[in-house]
Amino acid sequence: MSVTEEIAAFLSGANREDIPSTAIAPAKRHVIDTLGVAVGGRQTALAQPLAKTFPRGADGESFLWDGSGRTNAGDAALINGTLAHSLDFDDGGVALTPMHPSSPVLPAVWALCESAGRSGQDALAAYIFGVEVECKMAGAVSLAHYDHGWHATAVLGAFGAVSAASWLLGLNLEQIRTAIGITASMTGGLRANFGTMTKPLHAGLAARNGVMAARLAAAGWSASQNILETKKGFFDVFGCGEVSELNLGKPFHFDSPGVSLKRFPSCSATHHCIEAMLALKQEYGIGADQIDSIHCGVNVISHQALRKEPQAASAEEARFSLHFTLSMILLEGSVELKHFVPTMLARDDVRALMEKISVGVHPDLATLESKKRDFGEVAVTLKDGRKLSHRATRVRGRAPLFLTDADVDAKFLGCAEPALGVEKARGLLTALRRLESQEHLRSLLPAAYGLAR
Structure with a gap:
């Protein structure tokens, strides 16, 4: 048949x-x-x-x-x-x-x-x-x-x-x-x-x-x-x-x-790293003023979907931006619908923090098959020299959560x-x-x- x-x-x-x-x-x-x-x-x-x-x-x-x-x-x-x-x-x-x-x-x-x-x-x-x-x-x-x-x-x-x-x-x-x-x-x-x-x-x-x-x-x-x-x-x-x-x-x-x-009201490709950033903020209490740089490691398919440029010109672009969503966690404590507005995208502190964030393919997630073991990893370098990282393997809303x-x-x-x-x-x-x-x-x-x- x-x-x-x-x-x-x-x-x-x-x-x-x-x-x-x-x-x-x-x-x-x-x-x-x-x-x-x-x-x-x-x-x-x-x-x-x-x-x-x-x-x-x-x-x-x-x-x-x-x-x-x-x-x-x-x-x-x-x-x-x-x-x-x-x-x-x-x-x-x-x-x-x-x-x-x-x-x-x-x-x-x-x-x-x-x-x-x-x-x-x-x-x-x-x-x-x-x-x-x-x-x-x-x-x-x-x-x-x-x-x-x-x-x-x-x-x-x-x-x-x-x-x-x-x-x-x-x-x-x-x-x-x-x-x-x-x-x-x-x-x-x-x-x-x-x-x-x-x-x-x-x-x-x-x-x-x-x-x-x-x-x-x-x-x-x-x-x-x-x-x-x-x-x-x-x-x-x-x-x-x-x-x-x-x-x-x-x-x-x-x-x-x-x-x-x-x-979270953004592309699914952002969600593992959002979970990772939330975990880092909760564990270490870090704020935007402490950040020197942030790097996000994602799977190759997610990387294709995400914006590579730090700035977003519209709410549509922001929904595909780890630069924006992670900035919201550090500046606002969450990622909510109310954040995806022109006034937020234009804020000086938001734009400055977005410039400190980069996105790349994690070396363990570089093949199509690797998506079967998906995760998102966020590595943070603080201004005092400390380096923090977290790997999120689960996302709320997906099985089993x-x-x-x-x-x-x-x-x-x-x-x-x-x-x-x-x-x-x-x-x-x-x-x-x-x-x-x-x-x-x-x-x-x-x-x-x-x-x-």
């Missing part, structure tokens, strides 16, 4: 009852987390040009997560997906190939569920099925795919989105294979756009393309029936290596090994309250906690926002 057929067979035979409770509980946390960071995204710089480009009004198939109105399902998936990835605070996969699973899949699911009047239980099931496909693909493809410059959230995320959409639309096996074939010709996303507004757009495009491909397949469109493995097909062209079987649902990825949630329900609630409110106000943010959180009891998803968000259906 080809991989394309394996995915189609899995989805065409999948039922809500197939999902174990051990996968449902973490999936609900990720739904809440994704909606929270998307609502927070309404305050980012990209929200205004996004609104100018994609009109919205009182009518339309699907509601926009920032509360700005409704639009067609495809545009809603694109807008919500872009917002969900705009803060780079959305969840991450645990496969060797790094990606953000929820920002491409959940917006596609939500848009179609609202359009078709589907329930909260259907939405949760479709979301789990979509994440299952993209995360198993991320675990199966060669890391060379990512190393070559492809953004896996954009490329593999589109297959997660179309998988979820295909299940929701009830496509048969042949139609699902067609939808996958269509998606393969629409997918893309280059890592050279990291640190710009176009990176979060990748997630939005993946979500929209999943909706479009599934609808085209349902309407009778044609495409290759084995696009993933055929010569000049997806695996071949995108440098994925040999992929033989995904083992979908055996177990579900949400069950084991799990999907990570972010504790997954965030709890209480952690996710606090993160959600931290993202949503500045954008919506305390009352609406807490009301939205309460509504999302009752997702499974929602008979028609179309009314959930407007009701939480205090708007008409």
